[in-house]
Amino acid sequence: MKAADLVIIGNGMACHKLLAELVQQPGRPASILVFGAETKAAYNRVLLSSLLAGELADEAAELSPADWYQQHGIELVLNDAVVHLDKDKKQLISRTGLVVHYQQLVLAVGAQATKPAYAKTALPGLCTFRNWQDLAQLREVAAKGGKAIVLGGGFLGLEAAEGLRKQGMQVTLLQRSSYLLNRQLDPTAATLLQQQLEHRGLHVFTNITVSKLLQQDQKFSGVLLADGTELKADVLVMALGISPDLQLAQQSGLKTDVGICVDAQLRSSDPDLFALGECCQFGEHTFGLVAPIAAQAQVLAAVLSGQHASYQPSDSSTQLKISGIQLSSCGDIPTLLQQQDLQQFCYQDQQHHDYRRLWLDAEQRLVGAVCLGDTSLSGFYAELINQHTVIRCSTELLFGPAVFGPAQIAA
Numbered sequence: 561m562k563a564a565d566l567v568i569i570g571n572g573m574a575c576h577k578l579l580a581e582l583v584q585q586p587g588r589p590a591s592i593l594v595f596g597a598e599t600k601a602a603y604n605r606v607l608l609s610s611l612l613a614g615e616l617a618d619e620a621a622e623l624s625p626a627d628w629y630q631q632h633g634i635e636l637v638l639n640d641a642v643v644h645l646d647k648d649k650k651q652l653i654s655r656t657g658l659v660v661h662y663q664q665l666v667l668a669v670g671a672q673a674t675k676p677a678y679a680k681t682a683l684p685g686l687c688t689f690r691n692w693q694d695l696a697q698l699r700e701v702a703a704k705g706g707k708a709i710v711l712g713g714g715f716l717g718l719e720a721a722e723g724l725r726k727q728g729m730q731v732t733l734l735q736r737s738s739y740l741l742n743r744q745l746d747p748t749a750a751t752l753l754q755q756q757l758e759h760r761g762l763h764v765f766t767n768i769t770v771s772k773l774l775q776q777d778q779k780f781s782g783v784l785l786a787d788g789t790e791l792k793a794d795v796l797v798m799a800l801g802i803s804p805d806l807q808l809a810q811q812s813g814l815k816t817d818v819g820i821c822v823d824a825q826l827r828s829s830d831p832d833l834f835a836l837g838e839c840c841q842f843g844e845h846t847f848g849l850v851a852p853i854a855a856q857a858q859v860l861a862a863v864l865s866g867q868h869a870s871y872q873p874s875d876s877s878t879q880l881k882i883s884g885i886q887l888s889s890c891g892d893i894p895t896l897l898q899q900q901d902l903q904q905f906c907y908q909d910q911q912h913h914d915y916r917r918l919w920l921d922a923e924q925r926l927v928g929a930v931c932l933g934d935t936s937l938s939g940f941y942a943e944l945i946n947q948h949t950v951i952r953c954s955t956e957l958l959f960g961p962a963v964f965g966p967a968q969i970a971a
Contacts, residue, residue, distance in 0.1 A: 685780025
């Protein structure tokens, strides 16, 4: 049996950020053991779409050199998932039979790709786009050419669709909602984004529901839409969002809801067991973006090193780039779109494909912002939202700090 002061299950971006913070702490746990289910050490998952599109070399996604873990006294076990966790005995068992006793443990197991009910059964031609194995599968598919259907008009779906299109495939993207990126954008920004993508050759359909999959020779061959339309394709990429991986947490009796429930120190219902990143839930919040997970890692590194620290979610700006198109979002945009009592201010430059929309509440505080094209002001807007700043002259906000100065902030 092996033993470690700290075991981390999951070697994704959240784990790597935590380790990067821990190695700077003088009071870090003396022995650290990390389990990674993939054959590859932690990489930048955000870059998968750029790798698929052939815009970057594989090495660009590496988060650290191969010997980084060893240099910092961290034992890394790859291609070996933890299959059993006994929190009472503080013991785990891996798929290969490795038994480890821990003092403290962090679950950084991430999330699983969501699959529709009609695609639960494994079928050649069905893909997700979450990890390095998915990247390899899609590269193989793209090399053969043909047609692809991508389900989901969120960031991951758009990136997968553009990546396959750039590799020469004919790509159709199906979005169930009425517009793309409906969690981050307003309808106007989404329409402008769709126009740019369609101009490049991507086929986009919104308000679409898939009824069932079509098969030929026991392989995926297309989809049947709710209106009776059949779309033929060689591959279906499912990019319908993610669900926190709760398997180990539920098996070991930890408190879970949508994710693994944690407090402000990222501690679960077991005092020596923590959760970090996409698998955890703080209050009503779950997490899928880099910025909040990085903030969690900073807090948890301090806690694991014997310091006091607390995590508090903030309205950081969501910065996205889809095949060279910059966009950002701040605030709960779907909720803001439903509210009738908010002030709204818009700016659009059609020639340069720039668009901005701002929302202010009754107390003249900025509560939401959407930018497409020029996103240089997104950090400025996020700061105003987080500081609950009262604004004097609202329209000047559209043009940033150069125009909107301290005199425009109410005393």
